[in-house]
Amino acid sequence: MKDFGQATETVQLEGDGVTFQARAVGPPAAAVWELWFRFTLKVGNGTSTTMAPDLNAQTAKDMQEARDKVSFDLQTIRDHLFGEHSVTNGAARSGRRNWESFEQIERILRKEPVFDKSSRDFIGRVEAYKRALAITKRLTELQRLHQWTSEQAAQAMLILSETLPITLHDFAFEPVLLGQGSTDLVDEYWKLVAHKGIQGCYLQTELGHGTNVARLETTATYIPETEEFELHSPTLTSTKWWIGALGKTATHGIVQAKLVLPGGKDVGPHLFLVQLRSLEDHSLYPGITAGDIGPKAGGAALDNGFARFDHVRIPWKNMLSKFATVTQDGRYIQPQNPKHSFAGMMYIRASMVTTAGWTLARGITIAIRYATVRRQGEHDDRGLERQVIQYPSTYYRLLPILSRSYVFIALGRQTTKSFTASAERIKQGDLGYLAEIHAMLCGLKVLVSTETINGLETARRALGGHGYSIFAGIGRMYADYLPAATFEGDNFVLDGQVVRAALKSYNFLVSTPDRPLGLHSSYLRLLRAGMLNRPVISAMMWQEHAAIIHLLEWRAALSVQSAAQNSDHPDAGINYRLSKAVTEAFVATQVGAIVSDLNQLSPNEASALKDLYLLVCSYLILPRKAALVDLLAFSLLQRAPDQTDPTRDLRAAINAVCLRLLPNAVGFTDAFTFSDWSLDSALGVSNGRVYEELWKRAQLEPLNQTNTTPGYEESLKPMLEEGRRIASSTKSRL
Numbered sequence: 001m002k003d004f005g006q007a008t009e010t011v012q013l014e015g016d017g018v019t020f021q022a023r024a025v026g027p028p029a030a031a032v033w034e035l036w037f038r039f040t041l042k043v044g045n046g047t048s049t050t051m052a053p054d055l056n057a058q059t060a061k062d063m064q065e066a067r068d069k070v071s072f073d074l075q076t077i078r079d080h081l082f083g084e085h086s087v088t089n090g091a092a093r094s095g096r097r098n099w100e101s102f103e104q105i106e107r108i109l110r111k112e113p114v115f116d117k118s119s120r121d122f123i124g125r126v127e128a129y130k131r132a133l134a135i136t137k138r139l140t141e142l143q144r145l146h147q148w149t150s151e152q153a154a155q156a157m158l159i160l161s162e163t164l165p166i167t168l169h170d171f172a173f174e175p176v177l178l179g180q181g182s183t184d185l186v187d188e189y190w191k192l193v194a195h196k197g198i199q200g201c202y203l204q205t206e207l208g209h210g211t212n213v214a215r216l217e218t219t220a221t222y223i224p225e226t227e228e229f230e231l232h233s234p235t236l237t238s239t240k241w242w243i244g245a246l247g248k249t250a251t252h253g254i255v256q257a258k259l260v261l262p263g264g265k266d267v268g269p270h271l272f273l274v275q276l277r278s279l280e281d282h283s284l285y286p287g288i289t290a291g292d293i294g295p296k297a298g299g300a301a302l303d304n305g306f307a308r309f310d311h312v313r314i315p316w317k318n319m320l321s322k323f324a325t326v327t328q329d330g331r332y333i334q335p336q337n338p339k340h341s342f343a344g345m346m347y348i349r350a351s352m353v354t355t356a357g358w359t360l361a362r363g364i365t366i367a368i369r370y371a372t373v374r375r376q377g378e379h380d381d382r383g384l385e386r387q388v389i390q391y392p393s394t395y396y397r398l399l400p401i402l403s404r405s406y407v408f409i410a411l412g413r414q415t416t417k418s419f420t421a422s423a424e425r426i427k428q429g430d431l432g433y434l435a436e437i438h439a440m441l442c443g444l445k446v447l448v449s450t451e452t453i454n455g456l457e458t459a460r461r462a463l464g465g466h467g468y469s470i471f472a473g474i475g476r477m478y479a480d481y482l483p484a485a486t487f488e489g490d491n492f493v494l495d496g497q498v499v500r501a502a503l504k505s506y507n508f509l510v511s512t513p514d515r516p517l518g519l520h521s522s523y524l525r526l527l528r529a530g531m532l533n534r535p536v537i538s539a540m541m542w543q544e545h546a547a548i549i550h551l552l553e554w555r556a557a558l559s560v561q562s563a564a565q566n567s568d569h570p571d572a573g574i575n576y577r578l579s580k581a582v583t584e585a586f587v588a589t590q591v592g593a594i595v596s597d598l599n600q601l602s603p604n605e606a607s608a609l610k611d612l613y614l615l616v617c618s619y620l621i622l623p624r625k626a627a628l629v630d631l632l633a634f635s636l637l638q639r640a641p642d643q644t645d646p647t648r649d650l651r652a653a654i655n656a657v658c659l660r661l662l663p664n665a666v667g668f669t670d671a672f673t674f675s676d677w678s679l680d681s682a683l684g685v686s687n688g689r690v691y692e693e694l695w696k697r698a699q700l701e702p703l704n705q706t707n708t709t710p711g712y713e714e715s716l717k718p719m720l721e722e723g724r725r726i727a728s729s730t731k732s733r734l
């Protein structure tokens with residue numbers, strides 16, 4: 001190693017056609033090394049020399065070039081994405097207005113120091129929890145100050161993208177209390193709930209039981225003499241567990257407990273409002289033992305908690321008795337329709353579709369931006385390596401995620417709309433579509449959470465090693481999002497509910513062929529028409545949304561028919577397969593509806609979006625997807641006489657649509673309009689300068705704040721000293 005002293009010195013290494021040069025500038029201890037290399041390219045008989053570009057500066061150029069290539073008007077795509085979905089004062093707001101509201105909310109949030117994200121990756125759990133409370137407090141103040149609607153408040157949460165205990169109040173406690181409480185109870189509490197004068201949680205799961213609600217052990221025994229219920233946790237396994245916001249935050253909870261009537265009759269789980277903590281000093285109420293369940297794989301800021309009840313008394317009116325009730329003298333009045341109680345869960349699942357869409361949008365924005373500026377591999381005549389997004393194995397992974405995020409956002413809008421409409425009808429006692437909507441939401445919840453989890457991990461891996469850094473932003477999101485596959489119904493359990501509903505619809509169709517079919521089971525109409533209309537496969541059909549959608553509907557219809565006719569079929573994966581078939585057919589038809597609306601747009605934008613949605617449809621059939629297996633199993637995909645591989649045209653079509661989408665990939669992610677502040681990712685920065693951003697963030701690492709590392713004196717130093725001492729006294733090799 002050469003000591004360069006104070007002077008600027010240069011070393012040079014020459015290889016075959018390449019010259020590396022390195023120069024040290026400044027004093028030896030703090031020399032800044034400048035490295036560059038020179039290519040000597042032989043062109044014909046002559047020789048030309050090219051300086052390799054500055055990799056760091058190139059990132060910004062690559063990003064700009066990618067933006068220059070975008071073929072569509074960004075604002076049109078953005079307005080499509082933000083779509084018409086909200087009705088205020090009876091007037092539909094356009095996508096533009098909706099985005100403006102988004103933008104305005106973000107401008108307000110960005111100014112607030114409490115929402116600063118720069119230190120969040122370096123803090124421990126207690127700090128993360130305290131930060132979440134501070135964020136929640138300010139968010140509530142801002143909502144009041146700016147008179148945000150609940151929809152705007154939800155937008156603020158999406159923009160912030162933080163895990164907050166308040167989520168449980170908004171998405172679980174409030175809808176269940178207001179939807180299932182008696183009029184008197186709702187009258188007493190709605191203002192406190194709306195203005196966050198109390199904080200709620202939803203206590204269903206126990207240590208010993210989650211999915212099987214019927215076997216919950218917590219009891220609520222009615223005492224007619226005092227007109228009270230007595231809540232009790234009789235065993236360790238009856239301890240409520242995993243409850244979001246219960247650990248430290250909630251003042252109140254809705255407890256799912258077995259209702260025991262005077263005389264000891266158990267009439268199964270019912271809901272009760274329980275005050276958990278004092279509104280004076282936040283101490284736990286007598287008879288209640290509660291706390292945080294400890295660290296998790298993600299969600300550090302959320303206090304998932306446990307609770308046990310030791311003969312805790314609550315007043316009679318605290319039973320959520322809109323549908324089932326106990327009279328003051330202790331008689332049980334059954335609900336007219338037990339399905340009424342689905343409504344709370346349905347609300348949460350409907351909102352999960354939108355969350356999934358925007359979560360995926362964040363992940364894919366980071367991945368596509370980074371893959372655009374990251375260069376690896378062979379270099380071209382400018383000395384530039386290839387942008388990793390240009391590798392087929394990269395764009396083939398990333399573009400389908402992009403297309404899915406667009407679909408989930410649109411589906412979320414649609415789902416919330418239809419849920420709101422049906423909730424109104426349910427309130428009026430019209431339960432006609434309840435089962436259908438319940439099945440649809442179960443299926444969608446499974447599909448969007450599974451795809452979002454898979455999509456985030458795929459996007460993270462596409463970032464290479466840097467994807468593992470917390471600064472990339474995807475790992476944190478993945479860890480926080482992961483339990484969505486489990487809460488609000490374990491995905492594999494929900495598959496069973498989708499299948500049960502599908503088989504029921506099929507049986508109705510067989511027994512009453514003229515019965516109208518709901519939206520979620522409209523694919524069954526194909527069985528009515530007979531087998532003659534089975535699709536004819538051709539290379540061209542992979543270019544057509546309608547043809548692919550038709551194929552997916554056929555797959556669903558034949559899968560359900562086959563399962564119904566072979567109920568003793570020994571297929572352990574039948575629920576998973578069938579649920580996927582039914583939900584993917586539904587999603588595909590929804591995509592069809594979105595595509596038919598695109599004709600209102602000008603040709604450039606319409607054709608770009610059509611390609612994006614075509615990729616969603618065709619990707620539903622790809623290998624590793626259950627659909628392909630089903631299509632082959634039901635002979636829906638047959639080999640052309642001149643082909644050996646019946647999937648070849650499909651694979652070629654997917655590659656072709658990816659190549660058409662590729663120049664617009666950055667544009668599609670820009671249309672989400674995430675600011676750098678909101679995205680909070682070193683690899684997803686809008687200007688492409690990812691290396692500078694990584695460098696900047698690494699300097700904030702607390703370990704880097706001292707010259708000598710913490711732990712040096714007590715551990716590292718003695719170990720090194722001992723090692724050197726032994727080395728100096730050891731004569732022979734071990």
Ligand SMILES: Cc1cc2nc3c(=O)[nH]c(=O)nc-3n(C[C@H](O)[C@H](O)[C@H](O)COP(=O)(O)OP(=O)(O)OC[C@H]3O[C@@H](n4cnc5c(N)ncnc54)[C@H](O)[C@@H]3O)c2cc1C
Pocket residue numbers: 168172202203204205208209210211212241242243244299304483486487488489490491492493496
């Ligand atoms: C981060 C997080 C937050 C949560 N928040 C809350 C909350 O606020 N309130 C609350 O009440 N709960 C909450 N939960 C609990 C959550 O609702 C349950 O974890 C979920 O319902 C699954 O129950 P379980 O964990 O007991 O799993 P189990 O029911 O024990 O399931 C274990 C396995 O068995 C399979 N399985 C179980 N039953 C069946 C069946 N019938 N058919 C086929 N397979 C089956 C499942 O697929 C799973 O693989 C939360 C959980 C997490 C992870």
